[in-house]
Amino acid sequence: MKIHVPDTAHFDALMVDWIDGQGRVCAVNALEARELAIKIADGESLPLERIYSSTSAQVLRGIARGDQPVRSGLPVWVNSPQYSEVPMIATVAADAARGIVVIKQPLPASVLGIGPELAERVEILSQMIGAATEACWCIEFLEPVDTSLAEDEIVERIFANQSRWRACNEAMARLYRVPDGTDFNMQPVSRYFPATEINRQMVRDLVRSNYRLDRAVAVDRRHDGTEMLVENDFRAAIKDGFLVRLWGTTRDIGAHREREQQLTDRADTMQDILSAAPDPILVVSEDGLLLAANPAAESVWGRTAEQVLGRPIQHFIETRQALDKLRQAVLSGEEGDGECELAVIAADGSRDVWRFRAARIEGEIRRYVLTARRKARRRARSLTEAAS
Missing domain, CATH: 3.30.450.20 (PAS domain)
Known part of the structure; x- marks a missing residue:
């Protein structure tokens, strides 16, 4: 008609x-x-x-x-x-x-046929997603994916089947640096979520976890084509055995991972330096527990790190109130040399006086770094020197 x-x-x-x-x-x-x-x-x-x-x-x-x-x-x-x-x-x-x-x-x-209360809930949820500061997204499959297929075939079809973005919010557009005036929801899914090996592995993990996966790492692409390391939380809608929709949230973790790597590299460098240092170096907590010791400390005093870590430093020092002396050295170090002398008890029972330089490490937990050098012993004067 x-x-x-x-x-x-x-x-x-x-x-x-x-x-x-x-x-x-x-x-x-x-x-x-x-x-x-x-x-x-x-x-x-x-x-x-x-x-x-x-x-x-x-x-x-x-x-x-x-x-x-x-x-x-x-x-x-x-x-x-x-x-x-x-x-x-x-x-x-x-x-x-x-x-x-x-x-x-x-x-x-x-x-x-939709009740006013349900319609209001839909409106509220839509407004919440649109105003959220976290990037929210949804991929809708115009060609639903048969979840009864083999795992590799499902992964392949998730990337290959026709799909589109739907209801992605402004935070998503900002995260992927979509130019003003460009609708993120109208862009091809593959432009930002390419079928790279790491992304395929993430989708494979999603399938194995029954289509519910959190903190899944992927490498997406921004609008200009540059790569971005992200972390996703995934949920799925499956109807009659077919995957019709994926949705979730995305976070840029590139800066965080870079910071982690920098800290790891710095820690490895410091470990190498401490391992090569000829002088004993200790790290002590605010209440006097030994937190770390370098190889020189183990070698000179004859105790392995496993034997001393977590124990009070006073157990290995004969000088009374050793921790108070170290704290005082830290305070004086701000104006002077920051050193004190302590008698250390070695594993074989011998005792030697060592000069400790102390420095404080500020942070959530206060700690002290101690560098020790053996105090030079005075040599007895020769008879000739005494007679002269």
Whole structure:
């Protein structure tokens, strides 16, 4: 049945778009362009999913291709710039020049059989996602993935099957440095989530974890093509054995991992330096427990690190109130040499006086670094020197 529609110029208060025979939006009226923040240049077109939900898009695509008859009173869901879906009632008619024309007006949720409370919850969730500071995303598979296939085939199809971004928020666009005025949701999924080996392994882990995975590391690409190390939390929607949707959150962990590597490199360097130092070096906690000792300390005093770590330093020092003396040395070190003399008891029971230089390490837990040098013993004067 062919539905006659008057000149659309009279529908200034209604949203109108035209869909060509390929099932793409080729034109919109001024109201729809303004309300949905879209613009179509002459000769260009947009996928239906830019304006409609996936279900509504499938129905309209079937009508545009002639697979289904034109209809009036068709309920559709329209994607708003605020990442929510607005229920509308549409009249679809044939247009000789541009395929079909779709004329819409907002429709109360109750008319579509959705209770006011449910509609309000959907609106609240949409607003929360849109305003979230963490990057939220959703990948919708226009070609659902059969989860009964072999693992490798599932992984391959997750990357190969036709899919699109849906309801990705502003934080997601900022994270991937999408230029102002460019809709992230209209970009190809593969542009930011390429089928690299590390990403394939992440998806393989997702499949093995029954499509629920947290803190999964991937290497994505920003809008300009530069790589970005990210961490994802994944959830999935599976209907009738087919994966139809993945969603979750993404965090840029590149700076964090770089900082971790820098700290690890610095720790390795310091360990090499301490291992090569000829003088004994100790690290002591605020309450006097030995936290670390370099190889020179083990060699000179005859005790391995396993034998002394975690024990009070006073157990190995004969001088009374050794910790107080070290603390005093730290305080005097701010104005003087910061040293004190302590008698150390070696593993064989021998005792020698050592000069300790103490320095404080500030942080959440205060610690002291001690560097020891054996105090030079006075040599007895020769008889000749005594007689002179």
